[in-house]
């Protein structure tokens with residue numbers, strides 16, 4: 190299999206991502222009908238009602254080359270927010286993030302593709318956004334299209350795709366670009382069982398001394414099998430980071446779920 194990675198120097202243990210004292214606050218306008226009391230309060234603030242969410246709170250985390258880092262936590266823990274910050278999509282409100290390499294992200298559905306364009310055009314769009322040249326994308330197009338199993342649908346507008354088709358194409362692009370740092374945010378759990386297994390195998394192939402992988406997932410058994418490091422976020426804070434079994438055991442104990450295999454395989 191060909192590689193687009195420019196350098197063949199082993200980078201094991203070199204820093205890929207450094208996250209220092211990172212905080213993130215979302216401030217959004219409230220659209221529900223306000224109460225009279227809230228309206229009076231809002232008047233004093235210039236008429237705007239806002240909701241402030243502290244999504245990340247003083248997070249410190251290093252990711253080294255050669256690492257496969259799993260990121261876990263309940264819904265709303267801040268996992269996707271942290272990934273968006275690392276991917277450079279969202280600047281943190283506090284702290285610093287340094288990224289030492291090219292990043293390809295496969296974030297939660299809905300990011301990155303233009304739904305009015307065909308799958309084919311979006312492959313080019315995604316590839317260019319990831320820093321590939323037009324020639325490189327051309328050279329990899331068949332591989333991407335084959336992996337996605339979309340067939341003729343590759344030339345249909347993406348708004349006609351099911352979420353599974355959408356995710357399959359997104360995964361195919363992100364995994365073919367072979368970046369230094371690959372972030373996969375809950376995209377391994379989409380699609381049918383067969384595609385899930387195929388994606389997981391591709392992720393395992395992508396494990397390398399010269400690459401850092403970050404996998405956000407609720408599939409605990411997959412993370413136990415795939416990662417060499419796990420970070421647990423809760424309410425925007427990094428609770429624990431370390432050996433996968435240890436951190437996942439602590440997380441599951443916290444959830445009072447024990448080690449139910451049914452829950453392990455869920456999602």
Ligand SMILES: Nc1ncnc2c1ncn2[C@@H]1O[C@H](COP(=O)(O)OP(=O)(O)O)[C@@H](O)[C@H]1O
Nearest residue numbers: 215217242244263264265266267268269270271
């Ligand atoms: N674009 C946004 N605007 C406002 N609040 C947001 C936005 N995205 C996420 N949040 C809030 O930030 C918190 C963390 O969300 P998120 O990072 O998506 O968590 P996770 O991926 O762990 O489920 C949640 O309380 C969520 O409601």
Ligand SMILES: [Mg+2]
Nearest residue numbers: 268269270297
């Ligand atoms: Mg998320």
